[in-house]
Amino acid sequence: MRFDEFLSEVLYNSEKGYYFRKRIGEDYYTATSFEKLFSWTFGKYFIKLGIENILEIGFGEGHFAREVIEFYRLHKKNINYYVYERAKRGYINDVMHIDSIIQLRNFEGVIFQNEVLDAIEFRRFVFKNGSWYELYVKDMKEFYIQEIEDTEVLEYLPKEVNEGLIYDISIKALELLKSEYEILKRGFIVIVDYGYERREILERFPNGSLTCYYKHRILDNPFENLYEQDITYFIDFTLIKDFLKKLGMTLVVDKSQGEFLIENGVLDIAEFITRNMSEYERFKIFNKLKSLVLDFYNFRVLVFSKDFLV
Ligand SMILES: C[S@@+](CC[C@H](N)C(=O)[O-])C[C@H]1O[C@@H](n2cnc3c(N)ncnc32)[C@H](O)[C@@H]1O
Numbered sequence: 001m002r003f004d005e006f007l008s009e010v011l012y013n014s015e016k017g018y019y020f021r022k023r024i025g026e027d028y029y030t031a032t033s034f035e036k037l038f039s040w041t042f043g044k045y046f047i048k049l050g051i052e053n054i055l056e057i058g059f060g061e062g063h064f065a066r067e068v069i070e071f072y073r074l075h076k077k078n079i080n081y082y083v084y085e086r087a088k089r090g091y092i093n094d095v096m097h098i099d100s101i102i103q104l105r106n107f108e109g110v111i112f113q114n115e116v117l118d119a120i121e122f123r124r125f126v127f128k129n130g131s132w133y134e135l136y137v138k139d140m141k142e143f144y145i146q147e148i149e150d151t152e153v154l155e156y157l158p159k160e161v162n163e164g165l166i167y168d169i170s171i172k173a174l175e176l177l178k179s180e181y182e183i184l185k186r187g188f189i190v191i192v193d194y195g196y197e198r199r200e201i202l203e204r205f206p207n208g209s210l211t212c213y214y215k216h217r218i219l220d221n222p223f224e225n226l227y228e229q230d231i232t233y234f235i236d237f238t239l240i241k242d243f244l245k246k247l248g249m250t251l252v253v254d255k256s257q258g259e260f261l262i263e264n265g266v267l268d269i270a271e272f273i274t275r276n277m278s279e280y281e282r283f284k285i286f287n288k289l290k291s292l293v294l295d296f297y298n299f300r301v302l303v304f305s306k307d308f309l310v
Pocket residue numbers: 019024030031032057058059060061084085086087113114115116119120176
């Protein structure tokens with residue numbers, strides 16, 4: 001089977017799949033677990049843009065959604081919050097759950113996703129004797145090399161690379177972005193994720209960027225801990241930017257997560273959250289702030305606009 005089919009099974013099988021069973025925090029944390037610092041800063045940013053409709057893709061356990069709604073209410077702003085989650089792990093209140101993003105045709109507002117693109121099944125290609133081949137999976141336990149069947153994929157692969165290099169790419173993630181673009185009449189697509197520009201991806205990860213997270217350890221064998229570990233890869237931001245620009249979107253923000261949060265007032269948010277706290281509680285929150293800004297060093301915030309002047 002192709003590697004993305006293997007990932008569909010171990011990550012998204014509706015009974016055994018990793019994302020259907022595991023809770024965030026068991027193997028890794030996301031920025032949405034950081035005491036409203038992340039969510040409220042985005043809330044502030046969305047209010048500044050005049051946004052009333054938000055569609056969150058892959059809302060996970062719903063921290064971000066709940067907190068952004070809370071922030072809007074605190075500021076007496078109107079909000080309609082829609083969520084679409086592929087691995088349904090329960091419903092949250094105050095949002096509209098949708099079963100397919102096509103339900104929101106002609107959407108005006110923000111389509112937001114944090115750490116979703118990296119969680120979508122990816123494929124692995126290897127450059128050998130001057131051509132690209134694909135890595136397939138045998139018996140759920142090892143890779144083997146095969147010719148590429150759908151040569152259209154070649155248009156997304158880097159052109160000049162070293163012999164033996166492995167490049168990881170999710171065509172399905174590009175398809176998701178295309179659907180987001182298609183339902184969006186006017187507004188923004190916001191992507192927060194970890195990765196690098198293409199040149200750096202190729203330099204840093206000659207063996208591919210596949211990474212497994214298991215009990216807060218970083219592992220590299222996707223065939224161990226089947227169904228029990230997260231299997232992910234680093235986003236090639238050059239690919240994502242070229243793809244959305246080609247569709248007709250305009251890139252309006254391209255910043256590290258830390259820079260974005262600082263510029264959009266995370267320090268004021270931290271002051272506000274901690275205003276009635278003890279010194280010790282304040283210390284803990286500011287430590288989280290430090291971690292959110294510094295430890296997530298390879299995370300970026302990309303904002304693309306469609307028919308919207310900023
Ligand atoms: C790493 S988790 C991040 C969850 C949440 N956004 C957060 O930051 O805590 C990735 C989530 O994206 C969801 N997901 C992956 N592909 C998706 C898709 N095509 N549409 C909707 N959700 C998706 C997964 O089920 C999973 O809940």
